[in-house]
Amino acid sequence: MTSASELLALRAELTGTLLLPGDTDYEAARRPWNLSVDQHPAAIAEPADVADLQAILRFAAAAGLGVTVQPNGHGANGDLRGVVLVRPARFDSLAVDTQARVLRAGAGVNWGRALDELDGTGLVALAGSNAEVNVVALAIAGGHSMFSRRYGITARSIISVELVDAAGVVHRVSDADDAELIWALRGGGGLFGIVTEIELALYPGDAIFGGGLTFPAESAEAVITAALELARDEPELGVDIGMMRFPDVEHLPPHLRGRTVATVNLVHLGDEATGRAFADRITSVAEPIADALTNFTIGGLAAVAAEPVDPMPSAEFGAAITGLDAAFAREFVDAFLSGADRGLMRCGIRLLGGAIADELGADRAVVGAMQADGLVSAGVLLFDPTIDVDAAFAPLRELVAKHPGGRPLPSFLGSGATLAGAYDPDVLERLAAVKQRVDPGGVIRSNRPLGWLDQTVG
Template identity: 70%
Template sequence: MTDARATALEDLRSKLAGTLVLPGDADYDAARSPWNLSVDQRPAAVATPADVADVQAILAAATSAGLGVTTQPNGHGAADGLDGVILIRPSSFDEIAVDVPGRVLRVGAGVNWGPALQALDGTGLIGLAGSNPEVDVVGLALNGGHSMFSRRNGLTARSIVAVELVDASGEVRRVTDADDAELIWALRGGGGHFGVVTAIELALHEGDALFGGGLLFPVEAAVPVISAAFALAREVPELGLDIGMMRFPDLPVMPPHLRGRIVASVSLVHVGDEATGRGYAERLLGVAEPIANALTPFTIGQLAAVAAEPVDPMPTADFGAAIGSDDDAFAAELVEAFLAGAELGLMRCGLRAMGGATAEVLGADLSAVGAIRAPLLLSAGVLLLDPSIDPVAALQPLHDLAERHGVLGGVPSMLGAGTLADVYEPAVLDRLAAVKQRVDPGGLIRSNRAIHAQ
């Protein structure tokens, strides 16, 4: 770092009501760490602004020092080293407000879905949350956002009502369809390219009765179970379904009946009465006896416990793709590809069923993430705790599968590594780039994913 930049950052630190951590500070390594611990990002500084005035000061200092600015609430989606970038952690923006009559959730940029869903308990309303409670509300929404409620109510980005942000010039703006339709179109799926978001408002949906959970099946039943789940997804387009394979580590901490095993997994979420939800589940339970059955009625505040995803940071290599096939032959290919990858270290592979409201064309022109044509979105990961594991080799069978069955499209929040060009058509990318040029011609504000391939 040049002396001029170092001086500018020290000056900024003295002015902030919040904090600024610099390289060489004792807490720099902890402050810069993303959720995916395999990404070694080393920003010029890590800022935790106390308020909007701090955000404005950070943007002004970055402009004068020739630095960029990016926002990472929890570090999900981190992809590069952030050289020459001030990293903003918006944890102080922790507002949560539920307008029950208006069916709107308002949260600050530092709020995770866990506490946001807790605030919805008892309201009879649901938000289009992800399955992990540690994922930030704003981050998920700006990057498209797929929810287990999306087949019923649409992608999270399309539920954005308003976004409050500080733009590259330092202006505080409230963006809605009424005052800047093109900018809010870009914010609905274009990521964090267009300003430092401080708060967001999302539409809520009715859902006073919920039922769901996870089912695990022996690997021997994987093909028929996955085929049955695909059929269920086609026949019940409003049912949330996550279908896939898992390899449990052979560790003493694992339950004995799962330790070292490869299983097929199906998670489902039904908005409605328990009897109907169990009827859907019977379509799967009639195929094979499960190893584990966690189906239960639940409230919206318990969604994270039902999903039961890991919440701690860990080193991973991830891969995502939109898949154009959902027939029995593809189910067999999926299982074969997972088993090949599992021998090399592949840990999980999930397929979110699309269709339903995710494919709804009406209103799709109001957001960068439009109607999803693919029936399935694949996401997979390799846990990088064993240095002998080659993640490229472990993921290769799924890359090959996607080469045969992949289609353009999808949701950036489920992409893994890559750019927006991996999910959006050229016309969408060009439109996003035009909005970026209008609101941030100097390229001050960065996002985890570039608009065009670099």
């Protein structure tokens, strides 16, 4: 067991900070975004530079500790006992090369800042739906974007990464440098080193139209059916569908307070007239109670989903699904309403297809061509301790079992899941071989372990 004096010696060696249990700020710093995950790392480091990372890795290897990275804690997945938790906030470099169409972001950069930097360039990155999610973390965990049906899954846009391996050696990893390692990093998560910077491909997107449409629950089947048909006909259009049940609390807008609603979010890379014609196919079947469709720039992408950014306790369920047609719309609505009566708050389905299913270049990433029709993401807030989470998710699990779509992206897995939930055994075996080569001692731990192997290599 590592002694407090040994950890204090490490702290004295670092230019950055190291919090230990009992320190004033430790309790706040250890909390992840999902407050239901109770993690107690041996120490929490905010390294100032690569030299600090190298010192942390040397210390951990000698002391028999693991090292894991959580920029914001969105991927928290365990108690972290015997692990040094690294927060890479000071790796905050950010640059856009418009000529080369490349975004370079340090490991501490969130998508909100990166998208602001892209404003006015006429280029888009394959960002997620939440501005507070970290750029590196989303990309190496798979990542789905509202631009993915046009340009592909985020992980497949990775050009290169800079990382510090378990031995403290700094590498630039690309297809030319180490094709197998970059393959693993494109969706394998934080198993293989501490990423300090990433390069992502950028894509044309000088005009963007879209936003969210909200409908009363009684219109849900009709609008979801219309949205599924629109997505089938327009494979490059970003579409997600969902339902939400809101509590009757004063801080909510009157049109949402205490209501169950259906939502359709659209993102069109192109002109307003075409985008509105797409939206008319949805609004022609029912009158929305809220319409946020507008022209916007890349910096406003997060407003489409308008996801919460404050930490909260929750349970998550994710899955891949197929067979999305008019009959499915009815089943989905029934499943949500049944789950909502037991505590389910939200369920969304990101529609796939288009470039996501394209086999071209799929062999260069562990996230290959996905043939499912959609990715399910559902959540239960855990403020009420009497909620039976299994019961709340049960109707959705039954729906997925009836319409199985294979394995989802790692970034859509719930807390407690491993990469075995996202990849087939042969892929896990290949990932394990990469892990054994670059970190045979299992010093670097991922928030998503491999699952079927000893946890020390995950």
